[in-house]
Amino acid sequence: MSKEPVAVVGIGQTKHVAARRDVSIAGLVREAARRALDDAELTWSDVDAVVIGKAPDFFEGVMMPELYLADALGAVGKPMLRVHTAGSVGGSTALVAAGLVAARVHGTVLTLAFEKQSESNAMWGLSLPIPFQQPLLAGAGGFFAPHVRAYMRRSGAPDTVGSLVAYKDRRNALKNPYAHLHEHDITLEKVQASPMLWDPIRYSETCPSSDGACAMVLTDRAGAARSPRPPAWVLGAAMRSEPTLFAGKDAVSPQAGKDCAADVYRQAGVTDPRRDVDAVEMYVPFSWYEPMWLENLGFADEGEGWKLTESGVTELDGDLPVNMSGGVLSTNPIGASGMIRFAEAALQVRGQAGEHQVERARKVLGHAYGGGSQFFSMWLVGARPPES
Amino acid sequence: MTRDIAVVAFAQTDVLRTTDELSEVEMLMPVLHSVLDRTGLKTADIGFTCSGSSDYLAGRAFSFTLALDGVGAWPPISESHVETDGAWALYEAWTKLLTGDADTALVYSYGKSSPGSLRDVLTRQLDPYYVAPLWPDSVALAALQAQALIDAGATDESALAAIGARSRQDATANPHAQLSGPVRQGDYLVRPLRTGDCPPIGDGAAAVILAAGQRARELCERPAWIRGIDHRIEAHALGVRDLTDSPSTRLAAEKAGAFERPVDTAELHAPFSAQEVVLRRALELGDDVRVNPSGGALAANPMMAAGLVRIGEAAARIHRGASDRALAHATSGPCLQQNLVAVLEGEPR
Numbered sequence: 001m002s003k004e005p006v007a008v009v010g011i012g013q014t015k016h017v018a019a020r021r022d023v024s025i026a027g028l029v030r031e032a033a034r035r036a037l038d039d040a041e042l043t044w045s046d047v048d049a050v051v052i053g054k055a056p057d058f059f060e061g062v063m064m065p066e067l068y069l070a071d072a073l074g075a076v077g078k079p080m081l082r083v084h085t086a087g088s089v090g091g092s093t094a095l096v097a098a099g100l101v102a103a104r105v106h107g108t109v110l111t112l113a114f115e116k117q118s119e120s121n122a123m124w125g126l127s128l129p130i131p132f133q134q135p136l137l138a139g140a141g142g143f144f145a146p147h148v149r150a151y152m153r154r155s156g157a158p159d160t161v162g163s164l165v166a167y168k169d170r171r172n173a174l175k176n177p178y179a180h181l182h183e184h185d186i187t188l189e190k191v192q193a194s195p196m197l198w199d200p201i202r203y204s205e206t207c208p209s210s211d212g213a214c215a216m217v218l219t220d221r222a223g224a225a226r227s228p229r230p231p232a233w234v235l236g237a238a239m240r241s242e243p244t245l246f247a248g249k250d251a252v253s254p255q256a257g258k259d260c261a262a263d264v265y266r267q268a269g270v271t272d273p274r275r276d277v278d279a280v281e282m283y284v285p286f287s288w289y290e291p292m293w294l295e296n297l298g299f300a301d302e303g304e305g306w307k308l309t310e311s312g313v314t315e316l317d318g319d320l321p322v323n324m325s326g327g328v329l330s331t332n333p334i335g336a337s338g339m340i341r342f343a344e345a346a347l348q349v350r351g352q353a354g355e356h357q358v359e360r361a362r363k364v365l366g367h368a369y370g371g372g373s374q375f376f377s378m379w380l381v382g383a384r385p386p387e388s
Numbered sequence: 389m390t391r392d393i394a395v396v397a398f399a400q401t402d403v404l405r406t407t408d409e410l411s412e413v414e415m416l417m418p419v420l421h422s423v424l425d426r427t428g429l430k431t432a433d434i435g436f437t438c439s440g441s442s443d444y445l446a447g448r449a450f451s452f453t454l455a456l457d458g459v460g461a462w463p464p465i466s467e468s469h470v471e472t473d474g475a476w477a478l479y480e481a482w483t484k485l486l487t488g489d490a491d492t493a494l495v496y497s498y499g500k501s502s503p504g505s506l507r508d509v510l511t512r513q514l515d516p517y518y519v520a521p522l523w524p525d526s527v528a529l530a531a532l533q534a535q536a537l538i539d540a541g542a543t544d545e546s547a548l549a550a551i552g553a554r555s556r557q558d559a560t561a562n563p564h565a566q567l568s569g570p571v572r573q574g575d576y577l578v579r580p581l582r583t584g585d586c587p588p589i590g591d592g593a594a595a596v597i598l599a600a601g602q603r604a605r606e607l608c609e610r611p612a613w614i615r616g617i618d619h620r621i622e623a624h625a626l627g628v629r630d631l632t633d634s635p636s637t638r639l640a641a642e643k644a645g646a647f648e649r650p651v652d653t654a655e656l657h658a659p660f661s662a663q664e665v666v667l668r669r670a671l672e673l674g675d676d677v678r679v680n681p682s683g684g685a686l687a688a689n690p691m692m693a694a695g696l697v698r699i700g701e702a703a704a705r706i707h708r709g710a711s712d713r714a715l716a717h718a719t720s721g722p723c724l725q726q727n728l729v730a731v732l733e734g735e736p737r
Contacts (some may be wrong), residue, residue, distance in 0.1 A: 001491075003487050004490060025515055025516070054580065055449075056449030056450055057442075057443050057444060057449075057471065058443060058444075058448070058449045058574070059517065060516070061512065062512065062513070062516045062520075063442065063443075063444040063509070063510070063512040064442065064444075064471060064513045064720070064721070065511040065513075065516075066514070066621075066718070067474075067513055067621075067624055067721040067722075067725055067726065068514065068515045068516065068624045069624075070621045070623060070725075070726075071623050071624060071625070075621050076621065076622055076623050077620060077621075077622070077639065078620060078621065078638070078701050079619050079620060079621070079636075079724070080468065080478070080619075080621040081476060081479070081482075081617065081619075082470055082471050082472050083468065083469070083470060083471075084443075084452070084469050084470065084471035085468055085469050086450050086453060092468055096468065096483075096598055099480075099483050099487055099489075100483055102487045103483045103484075103485065103486035103487045104486075105483055125449050126449055126450070162421060233718055235552075238466065239463060239467060239468055240464045240465065240466060240467070241437075241456060241461050241465055241466075241467035242458075242459065242461050242462055242463075242465075243456055243457045243461050243462060244453050244454060244456070244724060245457075245460065246457075248462070254464075255463065256464035257462050259464050260464075260465070290479040328691075371453045372453070374453065374456075375430070375453075375467075381582055386666055
């Protein structure tokens with residue numbers, strides 16, 4: 001059984017902002033889809049199917065919005081599939097779309113993820129009381145802060161590492177015209193002086209609430225051959241899930257994340273990720289997750305991830321750049337955030353990342369996670385097609 | 389594509405008006421155990437898992453994350469979720485098996501409608517700017533469709549009543565059905581629909597196991613092979629659609645190969661009696677086709693599971709030799725906006 005190789009030939013994003021009051025949800029998604037089609041020099045009629053994802057429907061107050069969005073995405077008369085895997089959904093959506101091409105069910109698939117957070121308040125949308133569950137009532141930050149504290153205790157990382165990540169990502173965002181936060185006067189001191197929100201997470205170490213959408217056109221070998229610009233090839237792709245809460249769960253470095261990365265590396269023939277992977281777009285909604293995921297993804301030994309960050313390895317001009325685009329810390333339309341990671345990884349290997357392009361980017365990892373660090377989706381894309 | 393994939397096991401809960409005493413996980417657990425027991429598989433043996441549900445029924449974000457606890461996803465599993473009926477989760481799992489990444493898949497879906505007012509909740513899936521603020525409910529929209537059919541001369545109220553009566557009569561053989569036997573046609577709920585034309589509101593869950601090739605033969609005596617499966621969506625706005633027709637169903641059926649040879653059974657997801665009329669026409673089903681022997685959605689309509697149940701019921705008929713070629717249909721959205729068709733076959737006996 002051989003799978004059809006999958007290529008990314010079109011990428012489109014909206015300029016992410018706190019509130020897009022000038023467009024409806026339909027207008028927002030169509031803008032990103034249109035840009036992806038333009039990039040691929042294709043029209044709506046070239047698309048065989050649409051795969052759409054977003055995080056909880058409560059964030060916009062629309063139940064199953066894909067029904068209403070069918071017209072805006074040119075899906076009428078076509079298959080339209082909706083994916084929802086919590087925060088990892090943007091990545092999972094791209095993987096489901098890639099699966100349709102890999103299975104040779106469809107030749108060209110438009111995939112899109114979005115969030116229009118200005119329509120509601122995500123923090124409280126995530127804080128509804130649930131019977132027989134411990135109350136959360138503090139959004140995602142309240143859930144993840146204890147895990148960050150556990151990481152600091154376990155690794156002995158100095159408490160300055162989180163601010164270094166935030167300072168780096170916000171500077172990277174200045175080179176990305178689509179990024180939400182463009183803090184031209186950012187300094188390390190400003191990050192460190194920002195208010196403490198959920199100890200040890202400071203205000204400037206958290207992601208913003210964004211409106212935005214991201215779209216990609218995925219296609220088969222024949223479609224890639226017609227592509228006007230260099231395609232990015234999917235070399236490895238996987239999803240893994242584990243339960244939210246149970247006695248054996250390692251919330252600092254979940255097994256599902258390790259297994260997911262291992263599966264992707266196996267598919268892509270990567271034996272030493274630190275050497276073989278050129279750059280990473282990883283899902284870092286709170287700055288401390290960069291060192292945590294560096295370990296979880298196999299780029300550093302346990303307890304050593306913060307040393308890569310501290311020594312500048314993950315800077316844009318470092319040996320393993322992380323979040324060249326500015327990452328989730330600079331742009332967070334939740335449902336789209338995972339797909340932006342996947343799309344930015346593809347932009348890098350296509351050599352089309354503009355000012356935040358990494359010179360030698362041949363193999364780049366896109367990473368997303370969601371829920372209580374329990375859902376993971378990743379892909380590794382390359383400038384050359386898979387060998388087989 | 390050269391890989392044959394089959395439904396090898398199906399399980400469902402009884403569908404009940406309220407399940408206050410059960411959490412979603414508790415409702416789901418027996419079904420998951422039951423479907424695994426039928427194949428002797430354990431969670432760790434399953435190659436891919438996919439589920440369908442809706443946060444709006446649970447009334448909170450990320451409701452499906454706790455359902456995963458019922459699966460026992462440890463060690464970690466390859467898993468995904470669709471925010472719609474489980475029939476689409478089955479479609480995603482089918483594509484996953486086609487790629488060869490997995491040989492078996494567990495598909496499940498569930499919905500508890502009882503915590504809220506379903507007719508109000510479903511208005512939230514309409515265009516949020518122009519239509520949802522008017523709160524047109526699901527029965528009112530189905531009534532528009534029924535009236536359009538009557539106006540077109542395609543049916544009348546007594547014919548619709550007969551569909552409801554036949555469904556509930558057939559449901560007497562289905563221990564999981566919510567409504568069965570003689571059910572009064574009742575008063576008008578929204579003209580021209582009477583209560584007998586409308587589905588009961590209920591809570592329920594279902595699960596299916598898929599397997600590829602030889603693995604399917606090992607797990608099931610008579611696998612229900614998926615000969616084709618496709619789904620299509622139509623425009624959302626009712627004003628731009630001909631509500632008496634279902635072109636998306638017809639196209640999905642064509643792509644799924646439904647018209648290549650006649651089917652003997654059709655499990656149609658038609659929550660309202662008039663929708664069966666629309667679907668029968670779109671699918672060109674003759675009078676010799678056994679439609680909804682389970683009683684269909686007029687006997688039990690657990691939101692987000694009723695479509696998967698149609699596939700499960702069709703497959704189960706093939707498993708026990710009551711059908712050789714069956715069509716299963718699932719729908720989503722107002723007035724049959726999105727439709728999925730699967731064609732299932734048993735090997736010749």
